[in-house]
Amino acid sequence: MKYAVIYSSKTGNTKKVAEAIHRVMPEGTGIYPVDEAPEAGQVEIPILGFWVDRGLPDEKMKSYIKKLKDKKRVGLFATLGAYPDSKHAVETMERSKGLFEKNCRIFATFICQGRIDPVLTEKFKKLPADHPHAMTPERIARHEAAKKHPDALDLANAQEVFQKAVKYICEEGEDSNDCEYSA
Numbered sequence: 001m002k003y004a005v006i007y008s009s010k011t012g013n014t015k016k017v018a019e020a021i022h023r024v025m026p027e028g029t030g031i032y033p034v035d036e037a038p039e040a041g042q043v044e045i046p047i048l049g050f051w052v053d054r055g056l057p058d059e060k061m062k063s064y065i066k067k068l069k070d071k072k073r074v075g076l077f078a079t080l081g082a083y084p085d086s087k088h089a090v091e092t093m094e095r096s097k098g099l100f101e102k103n104c105r106i107f108a109t110f111i112c113q114g115r116i117d118p119v120l121t122e123k124f125k126k127l128p129a130d131h132p133h134a135m136t137p138e139r140i141a142r143h144e145a146a147k148k149h150p151d152a153l154d155l156a157n158a159q160e161v162f163q164k165a166v167k168y169i170c171e172e173g174e175d176s177n178d179c180e181y182s183a
Ligand SMILES: Cc1cc2nc3c(=O)[nH]c(=O)nc-3n(C[C@H](O)[C@H](O)[C@H](O)COP(=O)(O)O)c2cc1C
Pocket: 008, 009, 010, 011, 012, 013, 014, 015, 050, 051, 052, 053, 054, 055, 056, 079, 080, 081, 082, 088, 113, 114, 115, 116, 117, 120
């Protein structure tokens, strides 16, 4: 199989983005939760989606990534509680790219906010004020904002990134000196 969208999602946010991307992928593209992902050798260009766990892909996706060492091209997308243009989001994506070999080209990336599990929000609310994760008004606002995501615009943006990137691969061929698409 040429492309497969493979995602890890605990509460459904990343799954929504995965399904949106899959809808605009070329015919024959598979979509799999990471638990049911095909063997690495069966997919030429994996498009991997994960939820951010402490600044990295979640454990399940991290384990799957370890099996993809020899891939020449990979797409990455993620959902997280932080704002997508925050330092944390940018650094998380950079760290995630760093899990791949140097010669693996990350041909497209996308990251957006995703509703934070209310259990986690409630846990944070109970932390003492001097705790590094204590809920400040800014954090409360961010958790509130995250509740609306991924929204229709996030899904459309994710589709645009991957559609453009895949079109470029088709037109320019596999070994072109391509750039990374992101939003
Ligand atoms: C245990 C845990 C750790 C998390 N760590 C982070 C984090 O480091 N940074 C962040 O921005 N969001 C973090 N989040 C928020 C999730 O990444 C976010 O809500 C994501 O959209 C969940 O995706 P899912 O619905 O596909 O599981 C964390 C959530 C949980 C439950």
